Amino acid sequence: EPEVTQTPSHQVTQMGQEVILRCVPISNHLYFYWYRQILGQKVEFLVSFYNNEISEKSEIFDDQFSVERPDGSNFTLKIRSTKLEDSAMYFCASLDRGSNQPQHFGDGTRLSIL
Amino acid sequence: RKEVEQDPGPFNVPEGATVAFNCTYSNSASQSFFWYRQDCRKEPKLLMSVYSSGNEDGRFTAQLNRASQYISLLIRDSKLSDSATYLCVVNEDRGSTLGRLYFGRGTQLTVWP
Numbered sequence: 001e002p003e004v005t006q007t008p009s010h011q012v013t014q015m016g017q018e019v020i021l022r023c024v025p026i027s028n029h030l031y032f033y034w035y036r037q038i039l040g041q042k043v044e045f046l047v048s049f050y051n052n053e054i055s056e057k058s059e060i061f062d063d064q065f066s067v068e069r070p071d072g073s074n075f076t077l078k079i080r081s082t083k084l085e086d087s088a089m090y091f092c093a094s095l096d097r098g099s100n101q102p103q104h105f106g107d108g109t110r111l112s113i114l
Numbered sequence: 115r116k117e118v119e120q121d122p123g124p125f126n127v128p129e130g131a132t133v134a135f136n137c138t139y140s141n142s143a144s145q146s147f148f149w150y151r152q153d154c155r156k157e158p159k160l161l162m163s164v165y166s167s168g169n170e171d172g173r174f175t176a177q178l179n180r181a182s183q184y185i186s187l188l189i190r191d192s193k194l195s196d197s198a199t200y201l202c203v204v205n206e207d208r209g210s211t212l213g214r215l216y217f218g219r220g221t222q223l224t225v226w227p
Binding site: 031033035041042043044045048050055056058089091095102103104105106107108110 | 146148150155156157158159160163201203212213214215216217218219220
């Protein structure tokens with residue numbers, strides 16, 4: 001079964017540094033998403049992306065966050081000037097166009113900010 | 115404020131037991147409903163979609179009550195492998211799942227031998 005893959009599995013970064021989290025969605029999918037889950041808390045939506053632009057973003061997705069799909073394959077989440085509270089699991093998800101199926105999640109990147 | 119609420123548990127049951135989880139959602143515009151399971155520090159994985167008429171998948175039965183904005187999941191004949199956190203998930207887009215998903219905090223289940 002096709003999978004959403006994410007790299008790295010674990011990223012440790014000093015506060016104030018920039019990080020880029022990478023995702024390879026399922027190949028024929030056209031809708032892409034980032035979610036995060038702080039330890040012990042619920043999964044929260046960050047942003048959705050379609051046709052090379054942001055479709056929707058949450059209040060969490062402020063100016064320190066950005067997404068892009070630079071090469072038609074990878075879907076990246078960049079966090080500029082990381083803060084301690086950015087420490088979380090970050091999940092990428094993708095969805096086929098027109099599908100009534102649920103979003104497919106990658107296995108996540110654990111981001112630890114020191 | 116759009117919320118999905120679940121009893122956090124934990125539920126600790128013996129193998130073979132029947133266990134039920136409940137969920138309420140606050141936005142009456144919600145259109146699509148799912149149960150996901152999440153193992154410790156892993157990604158959410160779809161368990162089953164929830165349809166208006168209720169649906170069953172093996173040992174799992176899901177029910178939806180739109181009037182009460184209530185969703186349930188029943189697990190029969192629990193297995194050790196059912197131990198996980200069960201996430202109630204809601205989507206508001208009509209006829210599709212293209213929009214954001216709203217997650218409950220999850221209900222933790224431990225099945226013991």
